[in-house]
Amino acid sequence: MSLPVEDLAAQALSLPPEDRALLLERLIASFEPKSPAQEAWFKLAQRRREDVRGGRVQMVPGDEALARVRARLA
Structure with a gap:
């Protein structure tokens, strides 16, 4: 079961800065071909x-x- 985007965003924003940075890197990488x-x-x-x-x-x-x-x- 997937989370609504707003709920997922709220969870992501509650993460420590280093974890948010890692998540951001992974999300950006998902848009770009290796x-x-x-x-x-x-x-x-x-x-x-x-x-x-x-x-x-x-x-x-x-x-x-x-x-x-x-x-x-x-």
């Missing part, structure tokens, strides 16, 4: 996320990152 390029990008994103979580890299604020890119292009 391709080698998509799989490679996904694996890269997962590695980068783990690098941040593991403290191996440090995040840079968006404005600062854009300023660095603009300086390199100038």
Whole structure:
């Protein structure tokens, strides 16, 4: 028996942030066909996320990152 969409949405929104993110990733992936390029990008994103979580890299604020890119292009 399937749940009405509103009930399902309410349950999903009550999940912790990490679980909601995982659910979102799975829902988005269900709309896109699997391709080698998509799989490679996904694996890269997962590695980068783990690098941040593991403290191996440090995040840079968006404005600062854009300023660095603009300086390199100038």
